[in-house]
Amino acid sequence: MQLFIETLSFTLHVTAPVFILVFLGLFFRRIDLINDEFNRVASRLVFNVTLPTLVFLNLLRTDLTQVFALDLLVYVAVVTLLAFAWLVWRARRLAATEDRGVFVQGSFRGNLGILGLALAGNQYGEAGLALASILLALLIVQYNLLSVVALSLWRNQPGEGLNWKRMLLDIIRNPLIIAVALAVPFSLYQIPVPELGIKVGSYFASMTLPLALLCIGAALDLQALRVTSSSALMATAYKLVLLPLPMLFGAWLLGYEGMTLGVLFLIFSCPTAAASYVMARAMGGNAVLAANIVALTTIFGTLSISLGVFALHWSGLS
Template structure:
């Protein structure tokens, strides 16, 4: 358990460090609101789509394609989305429902989930986790585009506008473009891949610095109750039933372990970037990311301990 705790902390601690750095840089006035807006736009439109493209491109599809696992995860993601939406209708002001729902069902699978899967299960965890992360990110971005379009003050909520926001979402474009390259193993020039890596590596530091720069005591106080409600749903309310259903359906071993890790991931940094891009309450999004990342150290270790104690993973 101690080793597992250290592994989890090793993944989440750098996330907190970068958010704290963003807060510090804002206090020192080295960065300002204009920087946060520009950097968030760069992440959303450029660096994150590139990161997703390269992650899918390098996944071993022949080793990691598990239709039952991928299908269940997609259904579970939709169920999480609908449950979070239903809960938000009761617990959240209308203006913040898009951010609330996105924060409650959207996990940081591409960074934290994948790192833990690879740490626990090695090459199988990395390959299976990469493909699952790609499917998750595709599902998450489609559903997030829908809910933000419905509740964002800057977005239109008619069907055509929602479809347009999905088709034009840079994160979805990055994933869809990568699929044929990964499936048919289409080679790309080495210099292009290396340049893409340089560009993509800016994603997490920039996104987390922007989140940290947005955090404030006043913002946390104003969104405290809503952010805490969303965080508890994300980290405890949804992972338990989704993992139990997976166990009941017969998933065991690495598949059940990775499913749990992905369900129990803290909220993705992309939720802040998307909320900022559509003019929604990005301060609430930042607060949810910070709280769920802190909670991840507890719920991940507790959940894996129970699954290992039961002999299911």
Template sequence: MGLFAAFTHTLEITLPVFLMVFLGLGLKRIGWIDQHFITTASMLVFKVTMPALLFLSIIKADLGEALQPDVIGYFLGYTILSFFLAWGWAIWRHPRVERGIFTQGAFRANNGIVGLALAASQYGDYGLSLGGVIAGAVIVLYNVFCVFILSLYSEESATDFKSLIKNMAKNPLILSVVAAIPFALLGIRLPGWIMTSGGYLAGMSLPLGLICIGGTLSISAFKRSSTIAIDASLWKVVWVPLLGVLGALAVGIQGPALGVIFLYLGCPGAAASFVMAKAFKSNDKLAANIIVITTFASMFTLSVGIFLLKWLGLI
């Protein structure tokens, strides 16, 4: 692929997603949406529209392509490895009190909304189905490891694995993926009116979720960014995706699967990181700074990465 073609293709993937984020930021600043709207809409996305999107994308997909054990296994294995790499770096470079927040910010990505939107933009139903299965699985890892690391370095909170397991068992995203797999495997067809109504809900998910992410961003938090926040952000949007792509190439993963892996690893920090930081009475301002920095930085790093991978003919 030529340079110009690769460049324009890259913009077609990344610009629509991040323009929706900026739309949310702009609507919040002019007062057309407020914190109450963002909270309610985010809950709607998490509990209703995103599960509908994942469910429909899987039952409409060819599971022979979506259920790729080598790709899914690599992604989950590398996610675990990236957690320990970031934790080791935090022990070596940063004060004990900030190690939990640093580690969470360095490895946890916003796969459920931004990653899925990018995968859909690049690969359509294939990106949604493979990305949906990966997202459902990695949510479990993110929750387990983040609860562990935050509780380890929190002086006020303790790990409650019983509550963690209970919450994961009720997670709508995980439940939607689990529920969809039997329908896809058995070829069960749903009535047209259900598919149409579900499609309306699913269609709301990505734009509404991206607008909510934009509405939660704070320019003042970006200005207050610290050295630790910048370091964690570099891990999130540069080192983790770079090492992940090199590892995937080393084990023979190329094409659309490599593209999905890169998009998911290169996503900005998850908004849930801020919520968990507050729950564990950790440095929530540092968590917010990491989210803001990675959101803005990933617009550049994802675009450059997609451009290079496309130009080199690897995806």
């Protein structure tokens, strides 16, 4: 009984602060303490300034030789591609063409930049944040490329081609990828950074996760759930359970354990990224379905992630 209570306490310590802030954002939006304009500006500030600063500082403070593993990056990239291929095959069964690409994207594209980092930091501190940041750099590129492919396979305007050059430039100019690219040489070669810069950066970094989590909650559209479809429920099941479990099991079979296995679980099981809605709407997909998937995975993710953290800690695997 004592072990159960300790494990439950550990689980709540990891997940509760994150999801409480998300639902506080939803509550603040309902009482008009947060409005759309605040959410838009705050989200831009987080994405362009504070989140890259957080990633940079955590990589700077970490011995990357202890957390960087090429084999882990290869595993994550391969299982993501396999999951994508399975989802494309599965989406062919959906009757509505405009639902297929949205279903695929919503089922694999997680909110790693905010929720993944927040959960990893809560559970493992700076080392967890550093490992999650390295995986994030890889998955940002992979998720963006695969999302465009998924939404283009059944695009409503077949005559329109993909602007691959613009998409690649957007990826290269992504502030998070730039932060990782800058932080790696600074960390590996121990390039000194002025103490003033560290202190100012720490102020920015400390505001990142609370502000970003509030923005996620404020952006949730619960009214869209009134028209929830079987496709949205199916995508939610894939995102939170049906894909993370085999991906995590494969990592365990390969010998990963402890912090690495725990961070992989948090990365694989993150709710769907809000950016998937923006991309689906821009590329002619079913935007209502995309909004439903974001809302459902965020709501049910509070339970599935908490149960996963509880199980991993209970079993001693993380």
